[in-house]
Amino acid sequence: MTGLDQDMMQKNLTCRSLKEAQKNMFWFTIVLTFVNLIFLGLGVLLTEYAISTGIDAHKDALFPTIALQTKMGIGLGLVFILGLIAAAYSSADSALTSLTTSFSVDILKIEERYEVKKQNLLRKLIHVSFSVILILVIVSFEYLIKDDSVINKLFTFAGYTYGPLLGGLFSFGILTRLKVHHIATPFIAVASPFIAYILSWLALEMFGFEFGFFILLLNGAVTFIGLLTASLFTKN
Template sequence: MQSTYILLLIAAYFGVLILISFLTGKNSDNAAFFKANRQSPWYIVAFGMIGASLSGVTFISVPGLIESNQFSYFQVVLGYTLGYLVIGTVLLPLYYKMNLISIYTYLEERFGRNSYKTGASFFLLSRIVGASFRLFLVANVLQIILFDNLGIPFWATVVMTIALIWLYTFRSGIKTIVYTDTLQTLCMLIAVGVSIYYVSDDLGIQGADLISHITNSELSKIFFFDDYKSADYFWKQFISGAFIAIVMTGLDQDMMQKNLTCRNLKDAQKNMFWFTIVLVFVNLFFMALGILLTEYARRNGIDASKDDLFPVIATQSGLGIGIATFFVLGLIAAAYSSADSALTSLTTSFSIDIIDIERRFSPARQESIRKQIHIAISILLILVIVSFKYFIKDESVIAKLFVFTGYTYGPLLGLFSFGMFTKWQVKDKLVPIIAILSPILSYFISVNSLAWFGFEFGFFILILNGALTFLGLVLIRTQHH
C-alpha cells in the first residue's frame, strides 16, 4: 500500500470527524461536554457503543486468537449478556435516580469523601494506562506501515494523533463522541465484512456455503466443559464475562457517560438491550474472520499468528487494495473510538471527581478550567504512550501493565457491590488502604495459584479482587446506616 494513499485515507477520515464535531459543537457548554444535555437518541448511543467496546486490541486480537483457542472467547461474550442485563436493571436505574454525571459520586453519598476519591482515582489510573496502551499498539502499526517510510519519528506520530482527537472533542466532548462513535463503529463493521468477503472469495467459499464452512471447521468449537482447571473452562469464562461487563462497562465512567446522555432511563435501557444483541453477532463475525484468516495463512504458507495475522494478511498478502484500505480504516476507527471517549471521560472525571469543578468554581470559570484539564490530560496521554516506546522496550512488560489495569477494577466492583447489597457503613478513611491492598494480594495469589491449587485464574482474577475488597470493607464496617 502506498504511503500517500494511507495518508489521504487518514486525512479524509479525520476530516469527517472534525465536520461532525463542527455540526454538533454549536452553543456548547459544560452540560453538553459532560452529558450531551441528556438529548442523545438511544439507538445512536447503542450503535456507537459497539465501536467503543471493541477497541483496536479486539480488532486485531480476536481473529488471531482462533488458531490457538478456537471459539472459546464466545463463552466470555455470552457472559457479557448477563452482565449487561445487570447494568440495565440494577445500575442504570440507580444512576438515573441520582441524576449523576460522574458515576463515582454514588460512592460519596453512600460511604464518604475518601471512598469517592478512591473510586475516581482507580478509574483515572486504569483509563490512562488502558487508553495509552491501546493507542500505543495502533500507533505502532501505523508507524510500521506508514510513518517510518516518511521519516516521521514515533513521538511525532503520537503528538499528531492526540492533537487530532483533541481537535474534534474539545468543544462538545461526549455530545460529539456519541455521533463520531457511530461513524467509527460503521467503519469497523464494514472492515470486517469486506475482509470476510475477500478472504472467503480467495479460498473459493461462496456466500451460501460460508456459514456451513465456519460451523464445520474444527476451529469453531465454542463450549469447553472438560477441564475445570483450564482457563477455557465454560463456567470460568461465562462468569468472568458477566463480571467484566458489569465492571468495565457498568462501573466505568467512560462507557456509562454515553448511556447517561440518553433522554431518560427507559431509553438508556433500550440502548443497553439492543447494544447487547448486536455485540454478540459482531463478535461472532470477528471469530468467523479468524477461521478464514487462519485457513488462508495455512494455505498460502504465511508465517503470521496471533496479533500479526490480520495486519499481515490484509496489507501484505496480495489480496488487493480493497481489503488493505478497509483494514487501515477499521483499525483507525477501532483505536480512536476508544481513545476519544477515554480523553473525554478522563476530563469529566478529573473535573467533577477530583477538583470538584461544580462546587468550587463559578459557572463563568468552569468552562475555561474544563478546557485546561482537557489539554493537560491530552499531554499526559502523549507522555505515557511515548514512554511505552522509549523507556519500556519490552512489549511483554507493557502487556503486563495493561493486564494490571484490570486489577484496578476489582476495588470498584467491591465498593459498588458492598454499597448496593449491604446496609453497613464503613470507616471511610480506611477505604483507600483496602482498595490498594486488594489488587496487590490478588496479584500475589494469581501468580502462585497454579503452583498452590493447580488452578489458573484467567479472567477470574477480577472476581477474586472484588471479593477481597468486599471482605476488607466488611472488616472496617461500623454500623447500619
C-alpha cells in the same frame, strides 16, 4: 465491565427516565454481544486465512501483515488500516472524554470552585494532559508487553483496575445492605490490587498456579472481604 464505566454511562445521558436508561442498557448489551461474536468470527477467519496462505505473523502483527503484505491489493489494505485507525480513535475519544470529565468534575470540582471562563481553560489543559499521558502509555506498551499480545496484557491490567469495581463496590452494593464508612472505601479499593498481586505471586511460587485472567475474581473477592470487614466497624 462496559456497564460500570463512565463511557457506558454517557450513552444513557439522553434518556428521559430511569426506565428508558434501563431499557437502553439492556438492548445495548444484546447488540454488543452479537457485535463481539461477529468480530470474534472475523478474527478466526483471518487466522485461518493466514495459516492457509503461509503467512508467518502472530498476535498483534497478524492484522497489519494480512492487510499490507498479501495479494488483497492496496485498496483493501487501506480499508483495513483506516478501520484500525477509526477503532483506535473511537476508543481514545471516549476514554479521553471520560478521564477529562471525571478528573475535572469529581476530583478538581471545577464547577464549584471556578468561574465558567476558567473552567473551560482547565478542561482544555486537562484534556491535553491526559492526551499526552495516553500517548506515553501506548508507547510504553511496546516495552511492557514484551512477547505477549496487547489484548492479553490489557485484560490482565483490567483485572486489577476493574476488580474493586466489579467484585467490591458493585457486588457489595447489590448483594448486601451493609454500610461502609466513606473514608475506608477508597483505601480498600486501592489496596486490593496490591494484595491480589501478592497473593497471585505467592500462588505461583508456592503451588505453581497462575491466576491469569482470574486475577479479576481474586481482586474482586479481596475487595468484597475488605468492605465486609470494614462494615463491621461501621454503624448500619
